[in-house]
Amino acid sequence: MLMLTGQRDKKKTINTPTDHKMAASLGGKSPGLTHGAKDGFVRVRKGDLEKLTTEVMQLKEFLPRILNRDLIEMLHKARAAQIMKEQLVQDQEQLRQECLHLRSRLDALQTECQKEREEKLLLREQLWQSGVELQQQADFCSGLGSAACSLLWSCSASEHTVTQWLADGKLQSFLVLAAQTLESFVRSLDEDGKAQTEDHNSQEHQFVLALAGTITNIAAVTCGRDFLSSSAHIILDTLMKLLELMKPGVFPKLKVLMLMALFNVSISVKGLQYISENPGLLPLIWTLLDDGDWEVCLHSLRLLQSVLLEEEVLLLLGSPLLDPDLQACVSRLTSSAQPSLRLAAQQILEDLQALQQGQRCKQSSL
Numbered sequence: 383m384l385m386l387t388g389q390r391d392k393k394k395t396i397n398t399p400t401d402h403k404m405a406a407s408l409g410g411k412s413p414g415l416t417h418g419a420k421d422g423f424v425r426v427r428k429g430d431l432e433k434l435t436t437e438v439m440q441l442k443e444f445l446p447r448i449l450n451r452d453l454i455e456m457l458h459k460a461r462a463a464q465i466m467k468e469q470l471v472q473d474q475e476q477l478r479q480e481c482l483h484l485r486s487r488l489d490a491l492q493t494e495c496q497k498e499r500e501e502k503l504l505l506r507e508q509l510w511q512s513g514v515e516l517q518q519q520a521d522f523c524s525g526l527g528s529a530a531c532s533l534l535w536s537c538s539a540s541e542h543t544v545t546q547w548l549a550d551g552k553l554q555s556f557l558v559l560a561a562q563t564l565e566s567f568v569r570s571l572d573e574d575g576k577a578q579t580e581d582h583n584s585q586e587h588q589f590v591l592a593l594a595g596t597i598t599n600i601a602a603v604t605c606g607r608d609f610l611s612s613s614a615h616i617i618l619d620t621l622m623k624l625l626e627l628m629k630p631g632v633f634p635k636l637k638v639l640m641l642m643a644l645f646n647v648s649i650s651v652k653g654l655q656y657i658s659e660n661p662g663l664l665p666l667i668w669t670l671l672d673d674g675d676w677e678v679c680l681h682s683l684r685l686l687q688s689v690l691l692e693e694e695v696l697l698l699l700g701s702p703l704l705d706p707d708l709q710a711c712v713s714r715l716t717s718s719a720q721p722s723l724r725l726a727a728q729q730i731l732e733d734l735q736a737l738q739q740g741q742r743c744k745q746s747s748l
Contacts, residue, residue, distance in 0.1 A: 524585040531592030538599035561620040568624045594639035601646035611653035634675035641681035648688040676720045683726040
């Protein structure tokens with residue numbers, strides 16, 4: 383047995399830490415170790431030391447054979463696989479956290495969606511209720527407007543009333559509103575051009591008819607048509623434009639009232655000159671002669687007759703009045719079953735023929 387001490391002498395010594403790991407590395411023979419006292423050294427049998435030396439030498443000899451390149455590569459792969467596994471575990475944990483986050487957001491969005499759906503249903507209910515209330519208000523306004531305009535229509539039959547309206551200075555604003563209302567109504571008529579069934583009890587129709595009737599009555603009074611001819615061109619332009627927009631057979635009563643208003647204005651020389659300056663006047667009359675409603679045709683003929691009676695207007699309109707197609711259109715109306723329409727057509731046909739004869743005489747004299 384070797385004696386290991388902390389002193390330097392001729393005997394062989396080994397400096398070894400005082401722990402049990404050294405004992406485990408010596409083949410697990412812990413009884414072969416004798417703990418030293420106070421200097422931190424232990425006693426080791428010579429046989430154990432030689433055995434340990436032999437084992438170390440054997441490890442040095444055989445370890446390179448065992449740890450060849452394939453094994454090292456396999457260990458590297460195993461290490462890489464371990465690292466990848468750890469990374470995958472981390473990624474999986476991250477994905478799980480993201481999934482939980484997305485699920486939480488989904489739940490929140492579903493809750494919000496349900497809330498919005500409920501709010502939408504509530505708003506739809508409120509919208510429906512508002513639509514009902516709006517329709518009720520519209521019906522009330524239509525009824526009120528119809529009643530008020532019917533009263534105006536009745537009052538406007540008095541010349542004194544129209545004179546009083548002109549004196550008050552409110553007629554201009556009324557005519558502007560009337561023009562806007564009529565245009566809005568006409569543009570809302572059947573877009574397909576089909577004849578619209580008139581409901582004589584319709585408050586909206588009565589309202590519009592009363593407006594047009596009031597304008598017609600204003601034009602029937604001398605001071606009224608003078609005012610329309612000089613200061614209310616907007617209503618005259620609107621009437622001609624609306625008559626052009628309205629399709630054949632649609633709301634003939636309104637057409638008749640508007641034609642009557644234009645005829646009343648044409649009684650004034652200034653009014654006739656103004657409406658004759660509109661290049662669409664003759665095409666409009668020509669179109670209305672084929673409307674199909676005999677009253678519309680009758681009042682179109684009367685407006686044409688008013689044009690034919692003014693020599694200056696004849697010079698202004700010129701050759702379109704001599705068009706044979708116009709005479710043919712008027713000639714067809716002379717066979718109408720309505721006596722008044724037939725008589726008016728015969729008179730105008732004679733006027734057109736006389737105009738054509740006079741034109742021929744002028745040309746022959748030249």
